[in-house]
Amino acid sequence: MIVLPKVETKQQHILLRGGVDQSTPPLEASAGSLRDSVNFDVNVLGGYQRIDGYEKWDGTQLCNTFGFYTVVATIVGAVDEGRTIVGATSGATGVVIGNDLTEGYIYFTRPTGTFQVGEPINILGSTVATVLSEPYQRIDRADAMAASLMVKAATVSRAYVQTVPGAGSILGLQYYGGALYAFRNNVGATSMAVYKSTLSGWSLVSMGTKLEFTAGTGSLTDGAVITQGGVTATIARVVIRSGSLGSSTAAGTLIISTPAGGDFAAGAATVPAGGFTASGVQTAITHAPSGRVRARLFNFGSGQKMYFCSGVDYAYEFDGTVFAPIVTGMTVDKPSHINLHKNHLFLGFGPSLQHSSISNPYVWSAVTGAAELNMGENITNLLSQPSDAQSGGAMVISTRNSMFVLYGSSSADWKLVTFQRDSGSLAHTMQSIAGDTYFYDDRGITNLTMAQEFGNFRAVSISEGVRNWLVTRKSYAIDSCVVKEKNQLRLFFGGGTGMHITFMGPKPSGFMPMQYAHNIVASHSAEFETGVEAVFYGDDSGNVYLVDTGPSFAGSQITAYFKTQYNHSGAPRLRKRFRKVTFECGGAGYADFQLGAELGYGTFNVAPQALALTDVSFTGGRWDDPAGYWDSGVWDGKVLLPVEVPLDGTEENISIIVYQSSATYLGLNFQSALLQYTPRRGMR
Numbered sequence: 001m002i003v004l005p006k007v008e009t010k011q012q013h014i015l016l017r018g019g020v021d022q023s024t025p026p027l028e029a030s031a032g033s034l035r036d037s038v039n040f041d042v043n044v045l046g047g048y049q050r051i052d053g054y055e056k057w058d059g060t061q062l063c064n065t066f067g068f069y070t071v072v073a074t075i076v077g078a079v080d081e082g083r084t085i086v087g088a089t090s091g092a093t094g095v096v097i098g099n100d101l102t103e104g105y106i107y108f109t110r111p112t113g114t115f116q117v118g119e120p121i122n123i124l125g126s127t128v129a130t131v132l133s134e135p136y137q138r139i140d141r142a143d144a145m146a147a148s149l150m151v152k153a154a155t156v157s158r159a160y161v162q163t164v165p166g167a168g169s170i171l172g173l174q175y176y177g178g179a180l181y182a183f184r185n186n187v188g189a190t191s192m193a194v195y196k197s198t199l200s201g202w203s204l205v206s207m208g209t210k211l212e213f214t215a216g217t218g219s220l221t222d223g224a225v226i227t228q229g230g231v232t233a234t235i236a237r238v239v240i241r242s243g244s245l246g247s248s249t250a251a252g253t254l255i256i257s258t259p260a261g262g263d264f265a266a267g268a269a270t271v272p273a274g275g276f277t278a279s280g281v282q283t284a285i286t287h288a289p290s291g292r293v294r295a296r297l298f299n300f301g302s303g304q305k306m307y308f309c310s311g312v313d314y315a316y317e318f319d320g321t322v323f324a325p326i327v328t329g330m331t332v333d334k335p336s337h338i339n340l341h342k343n344h345l346f347l348g349f350g351p352s353l354q355h356s357s358i359s360n361p362y363v364w365s366a367v368t369g370a371a372e373l374n375m376g377e378n379i380t381n382l383l384s385q386p387s388d389a390q391s392g393g394a395m396v397i398s399t400r401n402s403m404f405v406l407y408g409s410s411s412a413d414w415k416l417v418t419f420q421r422d423s424g425s426l427a428h429t430m431q432s433i434a435g436d437t438y439f440y441d442d443r444g445i446t447n448l449t450m451a452q453e454f455g456n457f458r459a460v461s462i463s464e465g466v467r468n469w470l471v472t473r474k475s476y477a478i479d480s481c482v483v484k485e486k487n488q489l490r491l492f493f494g495g496g497t498g499m500h501i502t503f504m505g506p507k508p509s510g511f512m513p514m515q516y517a518h519n520i521v522a523s524h525s526a527e528f529e530t531g532v533e534a535v536f537y538g539d540d541s542g543n544v545y546l547v548d549t550g551p552s553f554a555g556s557q558i559t560a561y562f563k564t565q566y567n568h569s570g571a572p573r574l575r576k577r578f579r580k581v582t583f584e585c586g587g588a589g590y591a592d593f594q595l596g597a598e599l600g601y602g603t604f605n606v607a608p609q610a611l612a613l614t615d616v617s618f619t620g621g622r623w624d625d626p627a628g629y630w631d632s633g634v635w636d637g638k639v640l641l642p643v644e645v646p647l648d649g650t651e652e653n654i655s656i657i658v659y660q661s662s663a664t665y666l667g668l669n670f671q672s673a674l675l676q677y678t679p680r681r682g683m684r
Contacts, residue, residue, distance in 0.1 A: 039515060044502060141588070164184045169540040180197040208285050216250030311336030
């Protein structure tokens with residue numbers, strides 16, 4: 001009788017860390033890094049988490065926060081989804097999103113008023129039920145039913161969220177003064193319009209009326225009333241670009257209210273204790289269509305204001321009410337890049353970098369401190385650096401193939417230093433994060449510190465693991481933003497692709513590719529007045545989204561997966577029978593995922609393990625959850641648990657595949673894996 005030796009089953013604990021690494025040879029790669037991934041993030045606290053979704057935004061209540069209501073009733077008629085129920089006595093209403101005829105439950109959302117116990121419920125004038133109990137609200141995804149009803153409620157409310165009116169893509173976004181401003185062409189694309197998010201949706205912001213003037217004298221001030229014969233108007237903003245009121249030589253632009261009594265004409269006009277010469281009839285302020293809006297906030301001493309440019313028109317100042325054109329005197333006065341630095345407004349015109357007089361964004365005269373710097377080729381990024389003893393707060397200026405640093409505080413002591421002549425950055429991809437400045441160029445993602453120490457060599461790139469992914473998409477780079485809450489730099493490319501780079505301190509902890517359901521063309525990170533970070537995306541169809549919220553891409557499924565490296569468990573030439581993997585998994589609410597495996601470098605000799613469905617339920621809630629409602633959560637549930645999945649197959653290595661595709665369930669965070677296997681014979 002032959003007695004086979006008893007072989008002990010072994011375990012390998014794998015920390016899921018490192019992100020996608022497609023460059024390290026398989027035998028050397030970390031077992032917890034990934035050979036491929038889509039729509040999973042490197043969690044700042046560890047593990048890989050399916051990304052949160054995004055929802056349409058216009059300033060009204062977010063559609064996935066309405067939740068759903070349950071009313072117990074005696075149901076006597078058809079209570080179909082999508083119908084509006086009406087309380088016969090109270091007049092309360094709600095939109096039906098489901099029912100349970102066995103239990104007598106009617107589920108609805110977007111209520112008005114309160115249904116009363118004992119009153120009939122009508123649909124289209126016919127009684128379909130009688131109320132037996134007061135409705136109660138839930139905003140949770142503790143089980144499959146609740147998660148499904150939350151999605152149905154969001155679908156109903158999403159239809160009320162407005163797209164920014166107009167035509168074409170979102171051209172830019174900026175949060176300012178408690179509202180998000182969105183820039184988009186008007187219908188017909190004859191001009192660019194500015195819209196503001198409000199509690200009732202997007203509201204068009206009038207750009208106002210302007211009147212050019214010369215020979216200004218006396219008390220020409222904001223709020224003064226202009227009189228010219230029988231025509232009057234109130235000055236909203238005085239923009240003096242040259243001369244002075246004291247010498248009666250002031251010239252510039254007056255932003256005025258709509259004139260009463262007709263139109264102004266060329267000639268003398270008066271204000272109390274002063275006057276000027278109007279250059280002609282007043283004109284409406286309009287902005288040329290299209291372009292790409294870049295905006296900054298700054299305070300030159302009269303309150304924080306927004307400054308923006310687009311590459312197709314003047315730069316503008318905006319204080320929440322008044323738009324003031326910034327006229328520099330350039331023959332083609334259409335700056336494409338903007339920055340506020342050392343109390344100057346900086347504008348980029350192709351290769352020319354110009355700045356205003358100190359503390360005065362309206363004046364662009366060398367006599368009063370304005371100046372021009374030539375970069376040799378078109379400017380791609382302007383970014384001020386944090387102030388320190390060495391730099392005093394310098395500004396980095398990049399072109400496609402060069403990098404410069406501007407030191408000093410004014411034209412009296414500017415020092416433009418050539419940082420690198422053979423390395424630049426792609427437009428709109430330079431950001432400051434984790435105490436350094438990062439930029440995207442031909443070699444991938446690099447930071448200024450490494451570039452300064454080691455020069456323009458491929459070895460200084462911090463993105464070697466995803467080099468090919470980045471290099472093949474560099475021609476399609478569109479935008480970038482920083483997400484402080486998640487320690488992330490996000491890059492956006494054509495076709496709805498993106499890259500999330502998570503940092504742990506000054507070092508990146510992982511690069512993770514993304515595929516959104518919409519073509520993201522603009523991004524903006526800001527902070528609500530409550531201190532909560534807000535990240536916004538704009539797409540090529542005029543929609544604006546609030547990011548990192550909900551289980552879907554504005555109703556579309558989030559399809560996500562990751563594939564671990566081919567892990568040999570420390571014995572690359574030893575066959576192993578793989579038996580089970582146990583994930584340490586975290587999340588919120590009910591969710592499911594699928595797991596599969598590839599053995600032996602994906603050899604055709606062994607069939608891959610088919611994706612198997614596994615569901616989990618995390619029913620715990622955070623005590624301080626800002627989206628929470630009293631009595632709507634489960635306080636003693638779990639937020640972290642082991643999830644065991646059986647495996648079956650024998651080969652020298654294994655790659656585990658995790659897949660989740662859903663518009664219903666929130667993403668899961670896979671923090672680590674415990675792999676169980678039995679060693680077999682060596683490879684022949």
